[in-house]
Amino acid sequence: MQIEIDEAVLRVLFPAFLILDGSGRIREFGPTIARRFPTIASGDRIETHFTITGGAPDGDLSALVDSSQTFTLVGQVDEARLVGMVLRCSAGLLLTLRMSPESFLLDSSDYTMADFAPGDPAIHGLLLLSMQRALLDEQRTVVRELAKERQSSVDLLDRVSRVAGFMAHDFNNFLSIIKLTSDRMRIELRDQPRLRRMLDIIKSTAARGSAITRSLMTLSHQRDDTRILVAIDDMIRDNIQFFSTIAGTDVQIKVELAAPGLVAEVSPVGALNSLVNLLMNARDAMPEGGWVTIRTQVRKLPAGAAGGSDEPGDCISIEVADTGKGMEPEVLAKAFKPLFSTKPSGNGLGLASVLDFAREAGGDACIDSAPGRGTKVHILLPARIAPDVAAAHEPGLAGPHAGSALAPTILLVDDEPYAIEALAELLEAEGYAVTACESCAQALVELASKPFRILLTDIIMPGENGIALAEAACRMQPGLKVVLMSGFVPEGQSMAEDWMFLRKPIDTAILTSMLRLALDGPVAAE
Amino acid sequence: MYGMIHRAVRQMVLDTRGEATWAEIERAAGLGPAEMISAEVYDDEVTLKLIGATAEILAEPVDALLLAFGRYWISFAERGSFGRILDFTGTDLVSFIGNLDNMHQGVQAVMPDARMPSFQLVDATPGRLIVSYASTRTGLERFVEGLLLGLLDRFGLTGSVSERPANGHGRQFLLTYSTT
């Protein structure tokens, strides 16, 4: 059968056609051939440019005429493959060729839609391939962007929390002054019960304020994620004031602690951060107010929990449950995803960081929520029995006053003049001889001029460090007792074993009993 | 719409106004990097919010912004991962527009939730094309005008694009350009 097709139609239907004459020379060719094989010219033998494979015996294409057998041409230069059938036409043989998928899959960079017949499935194949490559590329960029974004959120949080830490530290010092001054006034106002009651209010309000600043200071140690053993029940109890502040006035907090004596190896900052995140979510879920219950329990940790061992074991479950509006299933499904947030100003790091925290500690976190039923988030942490922490670290609760020394000498160092004034007066009323200094440099001058029984110094002072002062002082006066004061627990700072530590804001009763212990305790005997 | 559109808006603002302006737009629209993922589908409302906030912060009418954005989109696609697809679609204006539907259909295989437009060459004479545009969305005519201008740019042609009163199916655009 001979077929006659108008060349214009041929060019559209088979953009890669070839017409050979009776002697196997190329007479005409389609636009794709012209573009892909620029060296081909009319009159060339087909073998000069292509190897004929598959289907044609001994490369004889005329044997395939009128059969439905296909054959393949492989380019001599770039190995591009063309697949087609042979028809007879007036000039000789018409090869109805199309680019074989292998060619463009290997090298898709050079084709355009016009190289294919309309409706050729290769077009969609190629588009699919290019789109997949494009999206993969985009995905890589997006992942980098999200990681960068997350880092800058973390950096920002870090800066904010450090500033918050400095502010909390100063605030704590002011509260300390308020408490000390109230103690002094209480003595002065011995016979005025009404005013003394007012002072009690001031003092207890200051105490609540300082509980909150302590929580803030812990939180502000954002970068400190060392894991230590934390008694979870105690941690929650210590921060209740802070939690109530975060929950706001319309949300009531209920605490049910049932994991006494159990500790988990966690970052204290991470633990507090997680609870703060959950409380902020709970508060947002209850714009009209409601209840949040923080509950601890001992449970069995499922075997193979993320990051945990394959052995099932006891775990501490911290549950934060609210009576809010609950989550729709599609929100619930994404709730732990980083950067997912339903809040206009949310950064979507809250719940994700709770999950990170739990998993880093070898535990896990899960959510239970439904519309109208509130939300419960459970943090599961592998539990350990608390090692026997000696209560000896609470020297303020130690024995009675022995009254062994008359007017024992104290060198008092604090950069806050009001704090010095309040403390000095209080200590003098207790029978101590006080030398007050507002800087370490001044203290060193005093130390060089006369002996002291006790050094009572602040740790953090502008440009100076109370610990370094204490070390120098002990070298200058070997029998000297040291009591350090600070709002921060000086974790990781090297302190001599017999030094004592007094947390600010200072509780007068603890201060005086600690000083007595310093003078009368076994190490203090003179 | 797919996040690829949002990314293009962002890139346009970054290229022309810088990071601070983009940050302002993100804040005004209440969006962030989580809304900039090419292969995620966002509600059209999110896209509109982004366009609205951009127009507001750049102090431009929405229509002018859509036009500029359409034109920008072509150069954005050319430079980025989608350049290969543009190359594949056609090497001259007429065949490119003739293949647009085919191309969008192919793209849909990878982005199944896309609502694709349809473009047809209604009439083509040298230097003058009439292109019809049909869509399930409304209000994107200035964007289309910008895209067609972008295509003139892409093929090194100078000319203009205007919307014609439509007869029958969809909207119609007239492209006139010098062929020299």
Ligand code: HEM
């Ligand atoms: C690499 C090239 C391109 C890709 C990958 C692409 C992809 C897409 C996708 C995925 C959508 C759907 C958006 C959604 O519903 O979420 C879309 C819409 C659209 N595309 Fe393209 N496109 C490309 C080039 C073009 C060009 C050159 C034009 C020029 C006329 C164009 C005109 C449009 C229009 C007007 C819409 C809006 C849809 C509507 O009217 O509803 N596109 N495109």
